[in-house]
Amino acid sequence: MPKTLKKSEKIVRAAMELFYKNGFHATGIESILKKAQVSKKTLYSYFESKDALILEALKYRSDQFNGFWDRVRERASEPRDRLLAIFDLQKEWFESDMFYGCLFINAVGEYSRKGNPFKKVSQTVKVDTYENIKGLLEEMSHPDPSFAAEKITLLFEGAIVTAQVSSKSRSANIAKEIVKTILDSDMKAEKHKEIEMEPGLVNEVLS
Amino acid sequence: MPKTLKKSEKIVRAAMELFYKNGFHATGIESILKKAQVSKKTLYSYFESKDALILEALKYRSDQFNGFWDRVRERASEPRDRLLAIFDLQKEWFESDMFYGCLFINAVGEYSRKGNPFKKVSQTVKVDTYENIKGLLEEMSHPDPSFAAEKITLLFEGAIVTAQVSSKSRSANIAKEIVKTILDSDMKAEKHKEIEMEPGLVNEVLS
DNA sequence: GGTCATGTAGACCGATTGGTCTACTTTTAG
DNA sequence: CTAAAAGTAGACCAATCGGTCTACATGACC
Secondary structure, three states, rough: OOOOOOOHHHHHHHHHHHHHHHHHOOOOHHHHHHHHHHOOOHHHHOOOOHHHHHHHHHHHHHHHHHHHHHHHHHOOHHHHHHHHHHHHHHHHHHHHHOOOOHHHHHHHHOOOOOOOHHHHHHHEEEEEEEHHHHHHHOOOOOOOOOHHHHHHHHHHHHHHHHHHOOOOOOHHHHHHHHHHHHHHHHHHHHHHHHHHHHHHHHHHOOO | OOOOOOOHHHHHHHHHHHHHHHHHOOOOOOHHHHHOOOHHHHHHHOOOHHHHHHHHHHHHHHHHHHHHHHHHHHHHHHHHHHHHHHEEEEHHHHOOOOOOOOOOHHHHHHHOOOHHHHHHHHHHHHHHHHHHHHHEEEEEEEEOOHHHHHHHHHHHHHHHHHHHHHOOOOHHHHHHHHHEEEEEEHHHHHHHHHHHHHHHHHHHHHO
16 A cells, blocks of 8 residues: 555545455444544545445445456457456456455445445446447457347356355356357357358348 | 244344345344344344354255255256256346345355355355256266356356346346357267267277 | 644544343243 | 243443544644
């Protein structure tokens, strides 16, 4: 934790890490103060309540997660390779000491009531994940990017939870293998479809 | 909640439902008493602490979940159909009003320290899931039941989390489609392998 | 050097937590 | 009928919670 961080960011960061590691309800304000090395008054000058701080911590994590997609693009140049690189990076995440599952999944676990602001942020993050994956599928001219993105997003989530509960970073490899199978199957099916449709298409153009 | 239930079961059941809906830390003893319509003294005559009650609630849920596999077997007779039926039943679960994600995933989210007894129970349940799926794969003579079971278990988890966070019961259908793709791909690959190997096998037998 | 915002340490508040215990009531069994 | 067992309601306890506020220290700017 760099010393040059702004006070507010130092607090949010400390809060996020504790929420992540110990849960939201279980994390007391006092422990955040200690970790951030900040007084109670300072914390409450930046955040009006614990709930407000939770919200900021989730947003902070959400911003961090955006960096993930940048790294995916750095890791590979072809869309298909990028889709697979997602799971290589995911595995590295699983193996880091800062892995306690997904903060957003954990948040929904503790705040399940619909309409809950924490849940809403979590849903937004998942939509972003879906959109990023769908974007890559469109780039590789996948025949059905929406459906395939749903599949791959589901695999992404499944790998996280499996890694979290069973402490198996291997789940990222499993998910990656399934993605390969899906993409091969989808692209092959499309090729068949194209071949089947070609005569009709040609006829239509000619007529 | 039937009136004929034993006191202790009434308590565990009420506790489980509240833990499930509102989380573990967020659920106070008082609210459990109210829901179970039981006095504090009675509760503490059956369970020595809240933690002990949490453990029993998790075990209770685990037993309930065992019934899931019975229903899978009732739903279909062929192993492959049973594998797919898992996700039909999962969808029904998602659409019931008693769906707040997976209690065990939620538990791990709140109690992440390794060695935690709640986490251990959760891991055991996940192993059971894996074993059940693997069993079905073995029945259908899948070429690699262990690996395929890992894949399908991951899909099972992914569907749960997706349904929980994004409130989409559709995730069960997505997972089911992926399972079909995986099984088709695996069984076809195996057929190829068999064909390729057949001559060698025949030669070996003949020599 | 003085001023003023910004910080710290932590006492304090009411509410709530998990848990104990007393006093009373109901149920059950011989 | 009676007496023990098992129940109830809820007072009570120390600890902790989120949050406020006082008293004091520090550092930047003019």
